[in-house]
Amino acid sequence: MNRIYLDNSATTRTDDRVIDDMILFMREGYGNPSSLHSFGREANRAVQEARQRVAGLIGAQPDEIIFTSGGTESDNLALKGYALANGRKGGHIITSSIEHHAVLEPCRYLEKIGFEVTFLPVDEFGMISTASVEEAIRKDTVLISIMHANNEIGTVQPIDAIAKLANEKGVPFHTDAVQTVGRIPLDVSNGISMLSMSGHKFHGPKGVGALFVRKGIRLETQMHGGGQEKGVRSSTENVPAIVGMGKAAEIAGEEFDAESRRQVRIRDMIIDGVLESVPRSFLNGHRSERLPNNAHFRFDFIEGEGIVLHLDMRGIAVSTGSACSTSSLEPSHVLLATGLMPHQAHGSLRISLGRFNTEEEARIFLDNISEVVSILREMSPYNENNPIAPGGDQC
Ligand SMILES: Cc1ncc(COP(=O)(O)O)c(C=O)c1O
Known part of the structure; x- marks a missing residue:
C-alpha cells in the first residue's frame, strides 16, 4: 500500500539532498571542529557554512546563530538563559496560553524560582492581540515570548507588531518559530531579539536546532562544559546534523x-x-x-x-x-x-x-x-x- x-x-521527511550531505560528514568529515588538524578544520568549515545558511534564511548574521539539539532546547535556552542572565532571579515574563510545552514548561520552572509569568489569552481563532501584550507590560517585565505560529491550529501571530512594540518598550522579544522557519518569510531585522528553530520541521534531520540571539544579548548557559558555540552551548558539535540543517535551510530558502x-x-x-x-x-x-x-x-x-x-x-x-x-x-x-x-x-x-x-x-x-x-x-x-x-x- x-x-x-x-x-x-x-516532523517532516528528510530531503534526499540533506541526507547526501550528511552521509559525507558521517563517512569522511568526522573530525571534531575544535581540532587543529585538517580533519577538524574541515568539520569546522562545514559548521560555519551551515551557520551562514541558517542565518541567511532569517536575515541574521552567522555569529548570531547558536546550534542546539532542537526546538525544545532552543526555547529553554532563550527563556531560562535570558531570565537567569538578566532577571536576577525575579522579574516578569509575558507569554501566551497557547505556546508549545517547550515554552510553557520553562515558564513554569521560572515561576517556581521566583519569576512572575503572564499567560495571555487568545481569541476564538487562536490570535493574540498586540494590545493585550501592551497592557501586560510592566516596569519589571524582562522578556516577552510569543510563538510565531501555533503547531496545532496553525494560527500565525502578528509578531512584527509585537516585536515593534517590545522594541519601543525596551523589552527583549523571543519567538518560537519552529513551525514557521522554512515555511513563511521571516526576517529578524524587524526587532526580534531571539528566535527558536528546529531542523526536522523543514525537511532537515531530527536532534538539531538553532537559536538566533541578537548581538549584545546575554544568556546564562544551560550546558556547562568545553565552551563550544561561544560558550553558550557546550558539547562537541553534531556536525552531520548541523550540515543537514544548513542544507535544509538553503533548499527552503531557494524553493x-x-x-x-x-x-x-x-x-x-x-x-x-x-x-x-x-x-x-x-x-x-x-x-x-x-x-x-x-x-x-x-x-x-x-x-x-x-x-x-x-x-x-x-x-x-x-x-x-x-x-x-x-x-x-x-x-x-x-x-x-x-x-x-x-x-x-x-x-x-x-x-x-x-x-x-x-x-x-x-x-x-x-x-x-x-x-x-x-x-x-x-x-x-x-x-x-x-x-x-x-x-x-x-x-
Ligand atoms: C512550536 C513548537 N515549538 C517547539 C517544538 C519542539 O521542537 P523539537 O521537537 O525540535 O524539540 C515543536 C515541536 O513540535 C513545536 O511545534
Whole structure:
C-alpha cells in the first residue's frame, strides 16, 4: 500500500539532498571542529557554512546563530538563559496560553524560582492581540515570548507588531518559530531579539536546532562544559546534523515562494473539501492568518483518535494535534484556550503538509475522510438528537 504522510507539523521527511550531505560528514568529515588538524578544520568549515545558511534564511548574521539539539532546547535556552542572565532571579515574563510545552514548561520552572509569568489569552481563532501584550507590560517585565505560529491550529501571530512594540518598550522579544522557519518569510531585522528553530520541521534531520540571539544579548548557559558555540552551548558539535540543517535551510530558502503557494493551494483544497463534504465539520484556527501547510478541523459527535486510527488503516497518517495525548488525558490546552469545550477539542484533527505532498494525495484524503467520519458517526452514541450535554463531557 502506498502510504500518505500528512503529519508534517510533527516532523517532516528528510530531503534526499540533506541526507547526501550528511552521509559525507558521517563517512569522511568526522573530525571534531575544535581540532587543529585538517580533519577538524574541515568539520569546522562545514559548521560555519551551515551557520551562514541558517542565518541567511532569517536575515541574521552567522555569529548570531547558536546550534542546539532542537526546538525544545532552543526555547529553554532563550527563556531560562535570558531570565537567569538578566532577571536576577525575579522579574516578569509575558507569554501566551497557547505556546508549545517547550515554552510553557520553562515558564513554569521560572515561576517556581521566583519569576512572575503572564499567560495571555487568545481569541476564538487562536490570535493574540498586540494590545493585550501592551497592557501586560510592566516596569519589571524582562522578556516577552510569543510563538510565531501555533503547531496545532496553525494560527500565525502578528509578531512584527509585537516585536515593534517590545522594541519601543525596551523589552527583549523571543519567538518560537519552529513551525514557521522554512515555511513563511521571516526576517529578524524587524526587532526580534531571539528566535527558536528546529531542523526536522523543514525537511532537515531530527536532534538539531538553532537559536538566533541578537548581538549584545546575554544568556546564562544551560550546558556547562568545553565552551563550544561561544560558550553558550557546550558539547562537541553534531556536525552531520548541523550540515543537514544548513542544507535544509538553503533548499527552503531557494524553493520558498513557489512551495508556499503550492502548499496553500493544497491546504485550501482540503479545507474547502472537508467543510463542503462532511456535515457538522468546522475549521479550527484562523481562516487567512494560518500556516500554508495547516488544516485543523473539529467534527461533531466523534473523537479525533478514532479518525486517526481509521485513516491509518487506510494508509493515511494525520494527527489529532489536540485531544488526549498518550501520556495525559487532558484535552489540548490550545483548543480550550480558543473557547472549545473538552468534547469539541476531542473531535479535532490536524492535517499538515510538506514538500512531498501532492494534490492527488489531498484528493485521496478527501475521498476517505467523509467515509471514515460517517462510519464513526454510525457507531457513536451521540448525534443531533442526542448531543453531549454541556458540562457532561469527560476526557
Ligand atoms: C512550536 C513548537 N515549538 C517547539 C517544538 C519542539 O521542537 P523539537 O521537537 O525540535 O524539540 C515543536 C515541536 O513540535 C513545536 O511545534
